[in-house]
Amino acid sequence: MQVTIQTFIGGLSLGAIYALVAMGFSLVYRTMGLVNFAHGNVVMIGAYFASTFYLSAKLPFAAAMVIALVVTGLIGIVIERVLRPLENKDFDLMLIGTIGFGIVLEALAIIIWGATGRAVPSPVPGAPLDVFGIRIRTYDLVVLAIAAAATAVLVLFLQRTKRGAAMQAVAMDHQAATAVGIHVGRSNSIAFMIGAGLAALAGGLVGPLLYVSPAMGGTLGIKGFAAAILGGFGSIPGAIIGGLCIGVLDGFTAGHFQGYSELVTFLVFTVIIMVRPTGIFGERTVNRA
Amino acid sequence: MRYRVGGIALLGVAAWLLPYQLDSYAIHVVNVMLLYALLAIGLGLAMGIAGQINLAQVAFFGVGAYVTAILTTKSGWGFWAAAVVAILAAAAIGLLVGTPALRMQSHYLGIVTLGLALAFTNWVTNSHLAGGAEGITGIPRPQLPGVDLSSEYLFYYVELIVFAVALAFGIFVVRTPLGRRMRAMRDDALAAGAVGVEVPMLRMTAFLFAGVYGGIAGVLYAGLIRYVAPETFSIANMFLLLAMVIIGGRQSLVGCVIGAISLALVRELLVDYPTYAQVAYGSVVVLTVVFAPTGLAGLPRRVTGWLRRRGWLPGGAATAGALRPFQPYGQAPAPQAGPMLEVTGVSKHFRGLTALQDITLTVPAGQIRGIVGPNGSGKTTLFNVVSGLYKPSAGRVAIAGTDLTAARPYRLAQAGIARTFQNLRLFAALTVRENVLVALDRSRIRSIWRYAVWQVGVWRHDRELRRRADQILERFGLTDFADSLPGALPYGIQRRVEVARAMAATPRLLLLDEPAAGLNGEEVRQLAEIVRSIRGAGVTVVVIEHNMGLVMSLCDQVTVLSNGRIIADGEPARVAVDPHVIEAYLGDSTVIDVPAAEEATQATEVKL
16 A cells, blocks of 8 residues: 555656747647647757756756756757648648657757766755655655646646737637737747757756757657647646546556566557546537638 | 659669668668668658658567567567568557547647557557567578578669569558548548548558558668667657658658658668757757648749749749630430428537527429528528538438448448538649549449559549540540649639549439639629539539529429528528518518529629
C-alpha cells in the first residue's frame, strides 16, 4: 500500500510535467490547427537552457527558469514564422515540417552541449517529507505547485485578457477574427511563444527528475502528445488529466515491468485511443473545413 | 515512350556495370543505399499513395531483420526459410500497427505508429531473446547455389534484382485499379467511400505493403551486415527515412527512390560530421515542405510551369477544350414497380441538436423526387444518413427492399447508391478520367491476390475499365478534359464531372445534393436534360435543390423539410402553395407568387 501511494505521487509529479507539455501541444493546436511534432525537442532545449543558466552561470534556479522561458519562447516564434505559409493548408505537410524542425533542434543541441547528457541536482535539497509513513520528495511537491500555478495563469490569460480572448476567437474562426481586426499572424505567434514557454517550464522542471540529454525530447514529446490526445486534443483540462494519467501509468509500469515500461505504456495508450479516439473530454476540433 | 524504354534500359545496364567501378567500401555503401530505397518505396506506398501517416516503417524493417537473426542463430534455421517467415512476420506486424488507422487518421495515426515503433525498440533493447542492447551477431551467410554471397559484389546483384522487382511492382500497383483507389482514398476518404472504395480494407492493404517492403529490406539487411542491433531501428533513422521520402517527393515512388539514394549519398559524404548532416537534412525537410511540397519528383513540372508562365516555353495558357453536349442514355425498360428507397422513422441527433425527427418517406422506383426546405432543415443530413456517412439515431433505411440501415458507405455504394456532394468532392490529385475510373472499378479487395500471381489479369481489367471510362466521358461531353485535374476546370464542368463519376458507379439510386448550385441558366437547362435522361435509363433520382424553377419542372414529387421534419409531400404545384411550406420559408402565411411548372423550364433562378 505504501509503495503504491509513493509510486502514485512520484507518477503525479512526472504527470504534471507531461501535463505542461500536453498543454503546449493543445494550445498551439487549438489556436492554429498545427500539431507541433518539434514540441518535445523544444522541451529538451528548454531543459538545457535552464540547466545551463543554473549550473554553469550559477544563477538561482528560479532566475534560470525565467531566462530559459524567455529564450525558448523566442525559438517558438522563429518556428512559427518559418512554417506560417503552411498554416490552414495541408495538415500532413505541417506535421512533417515540424518533424524537420525537431531533427534540426536535436542536432543543434548535440553540437552545442554534446551528445552525452548531464545530471541536474535538485534545487530543494533536504530529506523527503514523511507523511503517515509515506515518503514524499520535496521536489515533487514543488513541481506540482509550479505546474498548478502555470495552469491557473494560462487559464486566466485565455479567459480574462483581451489578447487571450483574441486567441480564442482565432481558434474558432480565423477569417472572422481577421474581419474584426485581429492580427491572426501575431496571435498565432503568441500562441506558439506561450507553447514554447510551457515546454521550457516543463523542461526546466524535469531536469532534476530525469537526466538532461539531447534524446530526452523524443520520449517526453511523445508522452506529452499522448497525454494531450488521451485527455482530448485541444482541451486544457483534458491536457491536465491526460498528463497525470500518463504519468501515473508510467510510474506503475516502470515499477512492474522495469525495462519494458515504455512498451507497456504505449500499448495501453494505443488500446485506449482505439476504444475512444476523441479522448476523455473529446477533441476541441478547430473546424476549418 | 520509346525514350522511356531506352532510358530504363540504359539505367539497367549502368546499374549492372556499376560494381566494376567501385572499391569494396563503395559497394558496401551502395548496398546499404539500396536497402534504404526499398524502405522508402514501402513508406511512399503507405504515406504518399494511400495517405496513411506511418512512422513505424523502421520497426517493420527491424522485425524482418530480427526474425531472420533469431531464427538462424537461435533455432538453427536456414537463411531462406527464416527469410520467408521474417517477411510474413513483418507483414503481420504491418497489419497490426495498421489497425489503429481504422479508427483514426493524420496526427493521431502519426503518434500511435510512432509510439508502437518506440515500443518495438524498447522490446529489442531489453529482450533476452533479441540479444539486448548488444544485438545478435553471427547470422550465417545466405547460401545460393553457385553464387558466393559473402562477396558484397555478388550480394549487390541479389539486392539489385529484388529492388528492381519491388519498384516495378510498386509502380504497377500505383497505376492500376488498386493504387488508383488508394490515391482516391488519400485525396478524399469520404467521397471514395461514396463511390464504393473499401476504405478500411485499403488502409490495411497500405500497411500490409509497408510491412512487406520493410520485411524484405530487413531480411536483406540481416544477410548483408550479418549483425543486428537496436540502434539501426531507432527513431532517428525513422526520421531520416521520412526525410528521404519527403525530399524525394512522397507521391511518386521514383521520387522516393531518388530521395533515398541522394540523402544516403549526402550522409555518406558527411559521415565524419553526422550531427551537421542531421542539421542539413532537417533544414532541407523544412524547406521542402514550405517551398516544394511535391519534392524532387515534382521539380520538373514546377520548373516547366514556371518557364511557361514567363513565356520561355510554348504551351502557356491551359490548352482548353470545349464542353461537348451530353448524349442521352438509351431508353431502358421501366424498372419493376415497388419502392426503391424506404426511410422509416429516421431520427438523427448531434449531442443536444435534433437534425432529423422521425422522417418517413418512400421513393418509388423510376421517380425523380425533389427534397426542398430552408437552410438547416436537415436535407443534407438525410442524404448523409441514406448514403451511410451518418448512423441514424433511430429508424431504418431500406434500398429496394433490403434493410441497409447504418451500413458502411462502400457497402451502400455496392448496393447501388451513388451521390454527389453539395461542396464538390472530386479527387483533387486524380485526373478527370481517373476520377471516373475509380467509380467504375467494381473490383473488390478479395481480388487483390491477382496482384501477387496474375498481373496480366489486372492489366486486362484495367484496359477494359479505361475503355468504358472513355465512353462515359464521351457521353457527358468531357472527353477534352479527360487528362486535366479537376481543380483546373471551371465550376460548371466540375459539377458535371461529379455527376459523371456518380453515374460511372452504375447506380440504381442517385442522390444529387444541390446539383444546380453555382450553375448559370444554360447549365441548369443541360442539367435538367441529363437528370431526365438518367431517369429514362432506369435510375431513381432524389435531388436536393434550392432552385425552385428546376424542382418544379423536373420532379415528379416534392418533399419539404423544415427543422428536421417533413411538413409537406406531394406534387410540386400543390406543395408550392401549401401554407405550411410558405410559412416555413417566409415566416408567415403571406402567399407568394410561385412560378408555375411550365415557365419554370426557362430556369428562373428563384433561390428561396
